[in-house]
Amino acid sequence: MDAIMALCKRRGFIYQASEIYGGINGFWDYGPLGAQLKKNLRDAWWQDMVLRPCWGRSGPNGKPVRCVPVETCIIQHPRVWEASGHVAGFNDPMVDDKQTKQRFRADHLFGLFARPQSSGGQGHFEIPKVTIVASTVGEAVERLVSEKPLRKIFNVRDVGHSSGASGTVQADLGGGMHHWHVEAVRWNQLDEAALQEVPSPFTGKRGSLTSPRQFNLMFKTYTGATATEDDKVYMRPETAQGIFVQFKNVIDTTRVKVPFGIANTGKSFRNEVTPRNFTFRSREFEQAELEFFCHPDESVDWYRFWRDFRMEWWKSVGLAGDNLVLREHDKDELSHYSQGTSDVEYRFPFTAPGFGELEGIAHRGNFDLTQHQRHSGAKLEYNDTERGEPLPNGQRRGERYLPHCIEPAAGLDRGVLALLCEAYTVDPSRASPEFLKLHPRLAPIKAAVFPLVAKDGMPEIAEKLHADLCERFWRAGAIELDEKQSIGKRYARMDEAGCPFCFTIDGDTLKDQSVTIRERDTGEQHRIAIDAVSGFLTDKLGG
């Protein structure tokens, strides 16, 4: 990995952000080659997801896949993040259930004790039989007396007076009516070992809760020049919410019909606990996200469709080997609203033999639209005129529903890093032992033109070929021209930059108008007519 990082720096792929000031933890900049490489990956995603989704193939409904793009703001209304659930826990220590992935405020965790009030509600800590999540003691008491499963656990037969204020309940737990004390588990009084013993409020399983921790997931800033707390806003931790928030506008203004997708790319920000592993976990990073909306009945089919296509797509950009895997989440890993989640994972040098996530494909149900509908008050239901019972006039009655959503969410910076890791090759038998086998579609430099030696008219021919190729391929990427130093050195430089093809003008070119094509991956050479170079590149670069 160190060698890859050194090459990235040396050749201008990736620099440390603010390096001359000592760097800043969790932030990285792209140099000339890196910026182009990343743009090529972003473009490939855009082309294959928006302009011609899934390479033109049909979805599970037998019709072409349709997606439209949006570009939404990094800063949204603060309530967007309340609805999405990202604000919760910003200021309060939080506990996670590792199994169900649910998170709650540590001071909302209540242990229910069968403790006689005559004991004064005091005494040293005991492990409660059961815990619940409630916002107040009163709510906890209320749930104990009203919820059947809880009543059963405590063998509640009869309930008398209960007081949320004092946290007591008068109940018959089998030995006649007594006052019982309901006590909150104080997270800050527990050591880690004790917390391991507390049963999960969701599953009852012990040892599945994390220690309470302070989270600052979102970057906070202020709108307006006065910067008071009232002007507090957050920088988005994901691009997806911008899509959900504009879902109704897209429906209302573009004539799209469910099923369809909305794509959004751009920067997101997370205060990662531990930025590490080069650009893999950065605090500022770019996402390419699609939210694909469909009818609930078709959602599982679409989930499988996207999961498989996204895996295929990553293979198509060059991650073709064993280092790429699709990992379906286990049932107990899933969010409570999800009917399926998969990760496309890559075996990075720093994760090996394990894998790191490149993209998550999640079945999100209608969770997000439901949340935003509830928090904003806006009606986000879709009126599907192609469903419902047929009417005499040939139309259908229509069906109103909140679409389900499949979310393929890719990390572009992680993608670039995976491409670099996959492309990085060491072959000591070569004159240029270190080189990048980047896919021609992604390579920042598409081709280079060299005169074998800088004399006998070769430079002039090279300049002409270079100009012609630039004219034809400038949209695809850089075409280099280099006549300095030895030919071997020039090949080596291009190898290191990941340039797939070099065209060399030599003595024979003067006689028969042919040039040498030198292939980066094999070092092999073959001759081709100078007029055929453009066609050759067109073929290799695709499009």
Added chain:
RNA sequence: GCGGGCGUAACUCAGUGGUAGAGUGCCACCUUGCCAAGGUGGAUGUCGAGGGUUCGAAUCCCUUCGCCCGCUCCA
């Protein structure tokens, strides 16, 4: 967050208190006839930053920032 390692040229690194170094790369010129070839010359350093000790600090001490590794975590 805890523990460990590291930070000297663009890259890899040497330099343990006394003039800032090497290899590679880069640039120029010469040479060139297909793979970092050869020759000559050249440019490039707040020794990560700040403070302290000392006649004198890249070197010793303190603080801090960053990177890497392990644990934790991955919202």
